Amino acid sequence: MRELLTNLGAPLVRTFRVADAVDIAVVACLVYFALTWLGRRGSKSAIVLLATVLVLYELAHWLQMYVTLALFEVGVTVLILGFLIVYQEEVRGAIERLTSRRGKKGIVRAREADTLISDLCEAVEILAESRTGALIVLQGREVVDRHVQGGIHLDGRVSVPLILSLFNPASPAHDGAIIIEGDRFERFAAHLPLSTNFQELQDRGTRHTAAVGLSERCDALVLVVSEERGTISYAESGRLRKLDSAAECAQVFEQFLDNRHPPQNHSQLSLYSLRGWSNAFASVAIAVILWGTISTPNAESIQQTFDIPVAIADVPAGWSVSQPDTPKVEITLIGPSHAFASLDAGKLLQLVPLPPPTEGWHYLFIDSNNLEGLPEGLTPVEIVPQRVRVIMQRKSADTPSPSQNQQ
Numbered sequence: 001m002r003e004l005l006t007n008l009g010a011p012l013v014r015t016f017r018v019a020d021a022v023d024i025a026v027v028a029c030l031v032y033f034a035l036t037w038l039g040r041r042g043s044k045s046a047i048v049l050l051a052t053v054l055v056l057y058e059l060a061h062w063l064q065m066y067v068t069l070a071l072f073e074v075g076v077t078v079l080i081l082g083f084l085i086v087y088q089e090e091v092r093g094a095i096e097r098l099t100s101r102r103g104k105k106g107i108v109r110a111r112e113a114d115t116l117i118s119d120l121c122e123a124v125e126i127l128a129e130s131r132t133g134a135l136i137v138l139q140g141r142e143v144v145d146r147h148v149q150g151g152i153h154l155d156g157r158v159s160v161p162l163i164l165s166l167f168n169p170a171s172p173a174h175d176g177a178i179i180i181e182g183d184r185f186e187r188f189a190a191h192l193p194l195s196t197n198f199q200e201l202q203d204r205g206t207r208h209t210a211a212v213g214l215s216e217r218c219d220a221l222v223l224v225v226s227e228e229r230g231t232i233s234y235a236e237s238g239r240l241r242k243l244d245s246a247a248e249c250a251q252v253f254e255q256f257l258d259n260r261h262p263p264q265n266h267s268q269l270s271l272y273s274l275r276g277w278s279n280a281f282a283s284v285a286i287a288v289i290l291w292g293t294i295s296t297p298n299a300e301s302i303q304q305t306f307d308i309p310v311a312i313a314d315v316p317a318g319w320s321v322s323q324p325d326t327p328k329v330e331i332t333l334i335g336p337s338h339a340f341a342s343l344d345a346g347k348l349l350q351l352v353p354l355p356p357p358t359e360g361w362h363y364l365f366i367d368s369n370n371l372e373g374l375p376e377g378l379t380p381v382e383i384v385p386q387r388v389r390v391i392m393q394r395k396s397a398d399t400p401s402p403s404q405n406q407q
Contacts, residue, residue: 133227135177140219151190211235339377
């Protein structure tokens with residue numbers, strides 16, 4: 001097994017380029033975003049499907065399953081289109097996540113976080129006891145503006161009395177949601193998008209449907225107080241969970257703020273960080289495997305022969321040298337196919353060094369080390385002929401040039 005891996009990897013290592021490193025980095029980034037998105041969406045079936053396709057593709061290359069490889073080459077576009085059609089909502093959500101990053105305005109400091117958590121827990125507990133419906137949105141690292149309609153802008157610090165007054169049933173705006181950015185109210189009476197995930201919602205009402213709908217489109221935490229049941233629930237990443245106590249509510253808030261706005265002196269890795277590192281490692285591994293599989297045919301050495309012009313190098317002052325009797329030589333090169341793709345045969349030139357100057361005929365031996373314009377990765381293996389002949393003469397006013405003698 002070790003010898004097999006060595007034989008497969010040796011050609012790739014010898015021909016590894018800077019462009020290959022960039023290629024692996026780009027693919028790893030794309031795979032990382034895909035894994036992160038699928039993980040956050042909870043699309044386990046899509047992850048299993050993607051892993052199965054990759055394993056089958058690698059197995060087909062290893063066992064040289066030509067029919068399967070042909071189907072991959074023909075059907076890859078169809079598979080991508082099918083994936084986009086089946087998961088179009090998730091893809092649109094992923095694009096919106098990438099284009100809706102926020103700045104540092106919504107970051108909550110440690111001292112402000114304690115007050116914010118305390119006020120929110122106290123307010124929702126009072127609302128639940130009085131069976132007053134409420135919908136509270138805590139923005140994460142992604143903006144919610146493009147997903148929210150209507151609402152009245154409000155720039156005020158979060159406090160228990162203000163939350164209770166905004167959800168007062170006598171107020172005409174109590175049915176909407178309040179948006180919290182950092183530790184301040186950004187707007188109230190806002191309308192959130194509704195979810196179509198009825199399996200997750202079950203028999204919940206409109207508030208819960210709106211909470212799940214927004215959490216499907218961004219990384220916000222949405223808190224819901226049920227008017228009918230007097231229960232407290234929260235929606236995050238498209239999932240709806242019930243909270244049984246104020247202490248559990250505080251724990252959810254702390255974890256959300258820790259994941260979305262980690263403090264600068266955070267010394268311990270959170271679950272979110274560990275998951276991110278595991279996704280990064282898996283992305284690099286997948287990118288390297290794909291690069292190795294696809295680049296193996298390009299790393300196999302091939303040979304090509306070219307006619308290369310011969311040029312005399314460094315003619316001494318006061319001497320003239322005739323054109324070689326063989327103006328071109330055939331040079332056979334060996335190397336990977338991608339190296340030949342970057343070869344410009346018109347710029348190849350065989351420079352031939354001269355011996356110490358003496359008059360008469362001279363045989364010059366061809367040295368592959370003096371081949372100019374040769375891309376990295378290509379090596380000369382044969383030169384025909386291996387020597388050329390020239391005439392050297394000392395220049396004088398009465399002596400004709402070698403070209404005139406030949407005429």
